[in-house]
Amino acid sequence: xxxxxxxxxxxxxxxxxxxxxxxxxxxxxxxxxxxxxxxxxxxxxxxxxxxxxxxxxxxxxxxxxxxxxxxxxxxxxxxxxxxxxxxxxxxxxxxxxxxxxxxxxxxxxxxxxxxxxxxxxxxxxxxxxxxxxxxxxxxxxxxxxxxxxxxxxxxxxxxxxxxxxxxxxxxxxxxxxxxxxxxxxxxxxxxxxxxxxxxxxxxxxxxxxxxxxxxxxxxxxxxxxxxxxxxxxxxxxxxxxxxxxxxxxxxxxxxxxxxxxxxxxxxxxxxxxxxxxxxxxxxxxxxxxxxxxxxxxxxxxxxxxxxxxxxxxxxxxxxxxxxxxxxxxxxxxxxxxxxxxxxxxxxxxxxxxxxxxxxxxxxxxxxxxxxxxxxxxxxxxxxxxxxxxxxxxxxxxxxxxxxxxxxxxxxxxxxxxxxxxxxxxxxxxxxxxxxxxxxxxxxxxxxxxxxxxxxxxxxxxxxxxxxx
Numbered sequence: 001x002x003x004x005x006x007x008x009x010x011x012x013x014x015x016x017x018x019x020x021x022x023x024x025x026x027x028x029x030x031x032x033x034x035x036x037x038x039x040x041x042x043x044x045x046x047x048x049x050x051x052x053x054x055x056x057x058x059x060x061x062x063x064x065x066x067x068x069x070x071x072x073x074x075x076x077x078x079x080x081x082x083x084x085x086x087x088x089x090x091x092x093x094x095x096x097x098x099x100x101x102x103x104x105x106x107x108x109x110x111x112x113x114x115x116x117x118x119x120x121x122x123x124x125x126x127x128x129x130x131x132x133x134x135x136x137x138x139x140x141x142x143x144x145x146x147x148x149x150x151x152x153x154x155x156x157x158x159x160x161x162x163x164x165x166x167x168x169x170x171x172x173x174x175x176x177x178x179x180x181x182x183x184x185x186x187x188x189x190x191x192x193x194x195x196x197x198x199x200x201x202x203x204x205x206x207x208x209x210x211x212x213x214x215x216x217x218x219x220x221x222x223x224x225x226x227x228x229x230x231x232x233x234x235x236x237x238x239x240x241x242x243x244x245x246x247x248x249x250x251x252x253x254x255x256x257x258x259x260x261x262x263x264x265x266x267x268x269x270x271x272x273x274x275x276x277x278x279x280x281x282x283x284x285x286x287x288x289x290x291x292x293x294x295x296x297x298x299x300x301x302x303x304x305x306x307x308x309x310x311x312x313x314x315x316x317x318x319x320x321x322x323x324x325x326x327x328x329x330x331x332x333x334x335x336x337x338x339x340x341x342x343x344x345x346x347x348x349x350x351x352x353x354x355x356x357x358x359x360x361x362x363x364x365x366x367x368x369x370x371x372x373x374x375x376x377x378x379x380x381x382x383x384x385x386x387x388x389x390x391x392x393x394x395x396x397x398x399x400x401x402x403x404x405x406x407x408x409x410x411x412x413x414x415x416x417x418x419x420x421x422x423x424x425x426x427x428x429x430x431x432x433x434x435x436x437x438x439x440x441x442x443x444x445x446x447x448x449x450x451x452x453x454x455x456x457x458x459x460x461x462x463x464x465x466x467x468x
Contacts, residue, residue, distance in 0.1 A: 016222050017222065018217060028160045028237075035289065035292030041056065047203070052185075077224070084100030098447050102372050103368075107304040110369070123354065134348055149328075213302065215231070308335060
């Protein structure tokens with residue numbers, strides 16, 4: 001039977017109504033491409049200079065391997081919860097809880113970082129108070145989330161199309177400024193140290209990882225494999241486009257003799273726009289702040305709420321978070337809105353330097369992102385080995401084809417794991433990320449303690465059951 005564009009499941013459950021196009025635009029919205037260039041890409045340029053376009057490509061390849069893992073797992077598991085569900089079913093209940101715990105950190109901090117980034121851009125462009133600017137962006141994002149996933153997807157579609165056109169236009173303008181002369185980033189002897197490269201990669205992987213916002217929406221995709229397909233499409237398109245924009249920016253700076261100015265600027269991307277676009281520079285800044293400042297947190301708020309919902313369904317969080325009204329996890333949505341406000345506003349009120357806060361939030365989200373993907377990679381590897389074991393029962397021809405596919409899956413999983421471990425190791429050794437590493441480790445420890453308490457409570461309840 002052909003699946004309709006809007007398929008409603010049983011009462012009290014999430015409905016499958018997100019098409020591939022919906023998921024692509026939601027994922028691209030999670031990237032917040034233009035605001036990422038003003039924030040995350042600024043971090044890449046800050047740490048790695050004229051080598052930044054290459055670092056963005058490295059980050060994109062890392063993310064693409066992890067997206068390939070998501071593609072494989074999404075075809076197997078079609079429930080709400082994403083990475084949490086992958087670990088729960090492929091690994092153990094404890095690792096599933098820990099993965100969900102880290103994913104909540106990743107999605108909340110990543111989404112909140114965009115509130116901070118938008119607040120910074122609005123402060124720079126319109127001289128707005130950062131706290132007021134963050135509140136202005138927060139209100140429509142929260143409203144769309146409460147209205148439901150369909151209005152959110154429609155908003156993402158319109159905003160993403162406009163943004164794609166804007167990014168291509170900006171790249172062409174920058175290359176015109178350079179007279180279409182191209183520099184070689186490897187010939188400038190500008191390859192950064194391993195510590196700076198690690199910090200740059202952490203920010204680089206933050207650019208094309210919008211698909212992290214759609215993996216928990218598996219329970220609302222019309223076909224479960226749409227999650228993985230959308231992830232692959234958006235990682236490739238978003239990563240290459242971001243690298244092109246940054247390359248064109250640095251190319252224009254080099255050919256006009258302004259490279260040193262841009263590389264030593266406090267905010268390279270924005271300072272470039274102000275210098276070369278003159279009075280028009282404010283237009284892309286305001287557009288990015290409002291368009292992406294709403295769209296990116298909205299995508300990740302949806303992801304957070306679905307992860308809370310999935311964990312509550314499995315008795316790992318308060319059961320009330322699994323309540324569905326119509327086809328909407330209303331309680332999880334409301335709690336998500338509150339959490340994002342708590343993570344964003346108090347610290348911004350106490351420390352009125354949104355870009356400095358953004359750098360901390362961005363690198364912290366990058367660490368959590370790497371851990372979550374490591375969990376998914378191990379899940380994928382184990383699924384591959386289980387497939388190889390099942391192949392022993394097939395006839396010879398079918399067994400050969402099956403074994404070949406599963407060996408490829410295992411190799412992809414190992415490749416993604418090695419690169420993720422490499423990036424995480426560099427991050428842990430980086431002197432620039434000590435605060436973020438300490439917070440990250442503390443969150444993991446709290447998660448393990450919570451898991452222990454949960455297991456103990458379960459054991460106590462089991463012992464109190466009457467024996468019969």
